[in-house]
Amino acid sequence: MENKEIWLESLITKTPQEGRELAIKMSRKSIAAIQTDPEIRKSLRKDYASDTAQLIASANVIAIEFQTIAQANNYWK
Amino acid sequence: MENKEIWLESLITKTPQEGRELAIKMSRKSIAAIQTDPEIRKSLRKDYASDTAQLIASANVIAIEFQTIAQANNYWK
Amino acid sequence: MENKEIWLESLITKTPQEGRELAIKMSRKSIAAIQTDPEIRKSLRKDYASDTAQLIASANVIAIEFQTIAQANNYWK
Amino acid sequence: MENKEIWLESLITKTPQEGRELAIKMSRKSIAAIQTDPEIRKSLRKDYASDTAQLIASANVIAIEFQTIAQANNYWK
Amino acid sequence: MENKEIWLESLITKTPQEGRELAIKMSRKSIAAIQTDPEIRKSLRKDYASDTAQLIASANVIAIEFQTIAQANNYWK
Amino acid sequence: MENKEIWLESLITKTPQEGRELAIKMSRKSIAAIQTDPEIRKSLRKDYASDTAQLIASANVIAIEFQTIAQANNYWK
Structure with a gap:
């Protein structure tokens, strides 16, 4: 592991909504890991924010990431 | 976290059907997080509501979100 | 929640095959929730029933919904 | 439920490979449920058997269905 | 079940990496089950090995198959 | 199994972020297994790093791989 920004210290969040925000962040970080510029x-x-097919595909990624986060947080129960 | 609307206080719903509605809401909020306008x-x-491929892709997202919600609610058993 | 048809009272079905039918129903209801007309x-x-890519994408949604239903029913064991 | 062929009596199979065959059957039955002719x-x-993108999408469905079957069979352990 | 090659006797593998290889094999066998020639x-x-969209879609299938295998092996812990 | 590089000895990582890096590695290794050159x-x-649809599809794969890794690590709790 090289010297790099630590952006994911934990999957635990205080609320479900913060879990959503973490899911979005994780999706974005995946894209940043591939397209590093x-x-x-x-x-x-600009491209994908106006392309509904890509918006829906992004929502699919967020849904999967959130599933992991929700399990980690025992569904905030 | 900035000052923003709290829209997801809990994954718990009274009935499976309310779970479906929450799954749809979560999908929509993902899209709104990317396309903020x-x-x-x-x-x-208008585009995607008449494009069957995109409707099916949306249903895929809802299915994943619902899976999480159903687990959180112990399948309403 | 507005006044609307209750179509999902439970995820429990008598048989695995009825679970399949419920998975198909859930997929269709997702599409109906987005395209309300x-x-x-x-x-x-007509479009998607003759488009194999869309048929396969629909089968993907059904597979995810069925996974949830099968878990809810403890795999009908 | 109308009078119809019972094709899924159980998710239990004797071997993992029979589980694969059931996963393929379930995928096909989903398509048959939408395109009934x-x-x-x-x-x-003929179309999709020579279209690699659709073959891969079909394999995705089979993988999800198999996940459910494998869980139902406690991974044949 | 007809008389056919037995290629999946168990989901258990000695190492995670062998689990990856099994996941790839399972993906390929799905495609072979549909395109039998x-x-x-x-x-x-040749087509899909140079088409990044299809390579990524294949990696998606492998990821799902591996999830099942990893669970079967209790994550090789 | 032929004589080949061992790249996956364990699914266990020290931190969630290292889990993300492993998820990315696993996705890449899947592609390398199909396109071996x-x-x-x-x-x-170059193609897919500038194609948002493919970047999102890659993020989908990473999300699934990470789900497996997070479960293996009991969510680093």
């Missing part, structure tokens, strides 16, 4: 990512963002 | 979302909505 | 849905149905 | 299904089959 | 499969292979 | 993979990489 922030300028290119910024320019690409 | 409500006017653009409204205009995009 | 029954006439448009009917016209769209 | 066997003649059309037969003609469509 | 080995010559056609061979010719199709 | 490193030169071709390198040339393909």
Whole structure:
């Protein structure tokens, strides 16, 4: 592991909604791990934010990430 | 976390059908988190509501979200 | 919750095959929740029933919904 | 439930490989539930059997169905 | 069940990496179950091995199959 | 199993973030298992790193792989 930003210290969140926010962050970090240039990512963002198929595909990723987070938090019960 | 609307206080719902409604809400909120402009979302909505491939992809997201909700509710048993 | 048809009272079914039927129903209800006009849905149905990619994508949704139902029923063991 | 063929009496299979076969059967039955005309299904089959994207999408469905079957069988342990 | 090659006797593998190899094998066997002609499969292979979208879709299938195998092996703990 | 590099000795990682890195590695190794020529993979990489649909599809794979890793690590609790 090289010297890099620590962005995921824990899967535990205080509330379900913070779990949603973490799910979104995890999805974005995956994309950033593949497309490492922030300028290119910024320019690409315009593309998919207006393409419903890609918005739905993004929501699919978030749903999977959230499933993991919800299990980690025992569903905040 | 900035000052924002709290829309997900709990994954617990009274009935399975309310669980379905929450799954749909969660899917929509994911899209709203990426495409933050409500006017653009409204205009995009026409696109995907008549595109069967996108309707099916949306149903895929709802199915995943519901899986999480059903587990949280111990399947309403 | 507005005044609406109750179509999902329980995830429990008598047999695995009834579980399959419920999975199909859940998939269809997701689509109906997004495309609320029954006439448009009917016209769209012709499209995807002859498009293998969309048939396979529909089967993907059914598989996920069934996974939830099977867990709820403890696999009908 | 109307009068119809019973094709799924149980998720239990003797071996993992029979579990694979059941997963394939379940995927096919989902498609048959949407495209109910066997003649059309037969003609469509030629399409997707030579389209790698659709073959891979079919394998995705089989993988999900098998996950459910494997859990039902406690992984044949 | 007809007389056919037994290729999946168990989901148990000695190591996680052998679990990956089994996941890849399971994905391939799904495709072979649908496209039964080995010559056609061979010719199709060239197509998807250079198409990143299909490579990623294949990786999605492998990830799902591996999830099942990892559970069967109690994560090799 | 032929003589080959051992790259996956365990699903256990010290931190969630290392779990993310393993998920990314697993996704890449799946692609490398199908497209075995490193030169071709390198040339393909340019394609998908600028294609948002493929970036999102890659994030979907990572999310599934991470789900398995998180379960193996009992969510690092």
